[in-house]
Amino acid sequence: MSWADAFRLAARSVLRRPGRAALTVVAVALAAALFTAMLTMAATAQGRVLNQLAKGGPLAGIQVAAAAPDPSQAGVDDPTKGAPKPIDQAALDRIARIPGVDVVLPIVTAQSLVAWPGHTATGGDVVGPNNSGSVVFDQLVGIDLSRLGDFPVTLSAGRFPAPGSVTQVDVTPVLLARYGITGTRTRSVVGSQIILGAPRGFRSSDGTPVFRSRWTKATIVGVVTQQAGSGGILASLSLARASQQWTAAGDPSVDPDAGSSPYAGLFVIARGLDSVPSVRAAVEAVGYSTSAPENLIATVERYVHVVEIVLTGIGVIALAIASLGITNALLAAVRERRREIGILKAVGARDRDVLRSFLIEAGVMGALGGVIGTVLGLALARLVAAIVDGYLTSQGLAGVHVSTPYLLGIATVVGATLLAVGAGTIPARRAARLPAREAVEL
């Protein structure tokens, strides 16, 4: 008997007793759903925790500051910095050539006046004394917006600015708090227009110092949850560079920020977590201070791994219990179908034909239960994640995102099928050993 014929025969036998088959499939499905849901939620939680540690950027990300390293802080995740040291293009190029570096992403910052019509700042560096409080000093932070996934920024409302945009920005909760906007109200700022002014120092013909600003209009398109470097406004490199270059071209006797470092910092992504220590050491050898949560990430990953092992164990136990159900159901089926098995033998079925038929029955129930359980488990994980996401975002925090773990789904279905086949082995062997004389009910 071919495998296709054995499959058809097994399928007929399963469908002949739909109630019993359905109960068995449901048991497997529930176990598979539990397994899938728990592991998906564990992976999501792990991702969220690590994302929080890496502040939304890649785990192998290293922040390079425009400052010399402090030798006493070697090996520390977030060391104190030494004396300021500008980062120029030559330094960026040197760092990019370090072995183990995947990509170097520049960060450009610029001093900025922030004018927000209709809003009054209540704290921080408010421009005055004649002003109403609508204008504050803050910092514009420019990054390559086409590489957002590589930066430690997370969106809590709205969207990121379009790459290269000079009229779209995101703001941080720290800036909004200066205007008394906190919690869920932060979302309401999306769509507002602010005016950004880069100051530049001049000396008039009579020697009087005067500041003239380069003003641009910008629309707030989103709110990010991390402080963008030391600034409250996240923008494109283009916008930040234009502002920084305007300020830097000023009279240094009037404005000390004139001639400042072209890059406020760099975000270096190593080729992997294993490369982070060596890359950090190499960057510090070039002369710049670095920070990265490598030690913290390693610790967290160890603890999360333990949790995953425990959850996997619980899931496997659930599947094993379901497998016992399959064994029990098939043993009962063998008892009930003694005559039928005898007839099969009598018309020429070999022992292994009977064995194969019963194993396929078990496998079909396991596979079906695995598929249904995987879908249910993913749906359950998404439901829980949606609830958690809603709570986190209501608190002004970054939410969670559940990916579709295809590999886990496949593994669950395959695992459930194999467990079911294993569970069906004893009943299948018992059926195979039944003599053909059962057909004549001696």
Add this chain to the structure above:
Amino acid sequence: MRAGHRIRLAVSSVVVLVLAGCGSTGTDSVARAQPAGPRSTYVAVGGSDAVGSGTGDPLLDAWPQQFFRHVLPLTTVFVNAAEPGSTVAEAITDQAPLAVSSRATVVTVWLVSGDLLDGTPATTYGTQLLQLLTTLRGRGTTTVLVGNVPPLAQLPGYPACLNGAVRVDRGFRCPEELPGAAALTATSAAYDQVIAADATRSGAVLVDLRSAVATSVARGGAPFLDPSGAELSTAGSTLVAGAFAAALPKGDRHTA
């Protein structure tokens, strides 16, 4: 229904369920790129009124700021080259180079109080203004708007000088001998004539502030000057911004 068909239907249903569950995993979190448009640069050339000295919130309420915010396209960059107390001659050396180096596409010019109260003759003023306007016009691609003189009672600084003020920071300088009202009125009328002529000759756009302010006063509008009489009030700044906006050619305007 035959069992074989039932089996195929069951399998198909499960496959459809699985595929339906594997939907998209995230929303587009990056804003769509805005439509590309020509970047325009607006430079304001002027005096203390252009830096909003008399307004409640100079960085927001100065009339060039209002003009920039409400009238010009979203991608416009605005540089305020104005210096309090500047005359046209000073603007030629201190402010015009910034406008040129910034590659300004729109320039507003309103420099009347300093020269008028300083007693600069209309002919001299006209010559200097023409030089300024011509420089700012560049090759003729820059839109330059030039404002004329408001009625004397609303001339920033004049009421303050009448009241005995001498100098307020660098906002204005009152002459030691303030000309009489009749003489100033005649001079301001001459100023208006040369301003109009210079605008025509240079291709600049004349902004008739005299009429706009007179109309506002006749209608009983909000005070044009601040209580000291030295600077534009917030309402006055809004009026001036509106007058310049009305004169701005359509092609330079915000089109949303």
Add this chain to the structure above:
Amino acid sequence: MGIVRRDSPAPPEVPSDTHPYGVVVPSAVQAPDDDGLAVVGTDLAHRYEGPSGPVPVLLDVTFAVPRDGYAALVGPSGAGKTTLLSLIGGLERVQAGTLVVGGLDVATLEGDGLAAYRRSTVGFIFQNFGLLEALTASENVELAAVLAGERTAVRRRRTAELLDAVGMTPRADHRPGALSGGERQRVAIARALVNSPRLILADEPTGNLDADTSEEVMQLLESLRRDRGCTLMVVTHDRALAGRAAQQLVLDRGKITSTPTVTADPSVTR
């Protein structure tokens, strides 16, 4: 002596043994491909394990059914008829004695060999029909060919032919639950013949049928046996049914109790 068909050529000169019952037992006889197989049992004994020890069911059973023969096993209930048929059909392993079917010593078969014997050599018809409820009539017939590994087109053609031969084509897609007893037995007969066996064993084929249906089934069975050239052995407690056969083997309490009778014209059956 062996039963010889009137119109068949003289059997080849082969060594033979003389059976106590006077039946000539040809040894190493190879039937022509289009004839049934000879079945010869010698000193067959069989026992079952009961709660209080082994229970003998067959005691020194010796018999011979010639190739292409038609034999009936008669006797009261518990005489061992079904057990003997099961041994011949390979449903039970031979415990003692010899059993030669078409020259093949069935006692030496086991496992896959025994399954192959059941699949290809024997067609078994059960008293309770022996159909699988999960399959349609057509699928039940085809099952034996499926187990034999026949190609799909071949087995479907054979199934269609047999269903037509037993008059069940209109009911081919019905499950056994929707068929009458007679219809089920027809299907069972078709299944028994799908692999072209040369030995048909029928255990009380009319035991669950009324008189008219029984007659129909027996006529069908006998005509198919004639058309296809098979040896037919039928178990029955019905003497009248037994009388239709060319040979009667009478069993009582596990023993052959009477000499096999032979009709005058063994090629003719009622």
